Amino acid sequence: MAFYESQVGVLISEDKLQARVRELAAEITRDYAGKDLTLVCVLKGSVFFAMDLAKHIDLPLKLEFLGVSSYQGGTETTGEVRITTDVSKPMAGKHLLIIEDIIDTGLTMQFLLENLRARHPASLKLCSLLEKPARARTKVDIDYKGFVIDDHFVVGYGLDYGEVYRNLPFIGVMKGK
Numbered sequence: 001m002a003f004y005e006s007q008v009g010v011l012i013s014e015d016k017l018q019a020r021v022r023e024l025a026a027e028i029t030r031d032y033a034g035k036d037l038t039l040v041c042v043l044k045g046s047v048f049f050a051m052d053l054a055k056h057i058d059l060p061l062k063l064e065f066l067g068v069s070s071y072q073g074g075t076e077t078t079g080e081v082r083i084t085t086d087v088s089k090p091m092a093g094k095h096l097l098i099i100e101d102i103i104d105t106g107l108t109m110q111f112l113l114e115n116l117r118a119r120h121p122a123s124l125k126l127c128s129l130l131e132k133p134a135r136a137r138t139k140v141d142i143d144y145k146g147f148v149i150d151d152h153f154v155v156g157y158g159l160d161y162g163e164v165y166r167n168l169p170f171i172g173v174m175k176g177k
């Protein structure tokens with residue numbers, strides 16, 4: 001029995017995730033053909049999704065990493081979004097595609113969109129693997145969306161509970177949360 005099995009049930013299987021990642025990558029490849037694309041991967045939650053997606057985008061893209069944290073490892077947002085790591089280059093004039101794991105209350109993305117817009121990119125779009133409309137506190141438009149999910153606390157494929165479970169290859173639900 002795997003270490004997580006008594007605590008986590010499968011919500012979206014690895015096969016389903018990988019199939020959707022390829023579809024999104026194909027869309028992004030078509031839309032950004034001829035443009036100088038920069039993926040802005042939001043640490044830590046988006047890393048697995050962002051790297052799988054990047055592998056299937058057939059364009060000469062660049063990678064940047066931006067760390068933000070507001071959950072402090074728990075199941076409820078603190079409502080205070082903090083930048084923990086900033087990008088390594090100026091973002092002005094670039095075609096930015098933010099890669100995120102989940103839009104839950106939307107507070108993290110509201111903060112990030114404002115923050116990046118203020119740096120005057122050539123364009124700014126958002127790709128999120130998951131959206132949880134039940135808990136939305138602000139409206140966030142997702143340009144590329146993987147799955148819409150119900151109000152579960154989800155883990156795996158980058159998403160954590162107390163910093164653990166990020167390395168599960170599927171999206172799971174914490175039993176009893």
Ligand code: PRP
Pocket residue numbers: 042043044045046068069070071072073077100101102103104105106107108109159160
């Ligand atoms: C999580 C998740 C998103 C954000 C979504 O990050 O990865 O970035 O919260 O929630 P929201 O829409 O309610 O703001 P977290 O703060 O847990 O940091 P992490 O990515 O390092 O786990």
Ligand code: MN
Pocket residue numbers: 042043044045046068
């Ligand atoms: Mn995150």
Ligand code: MG
Pocket residue numbers: 045071072073159160
């Ligand atoms: Mg987290």
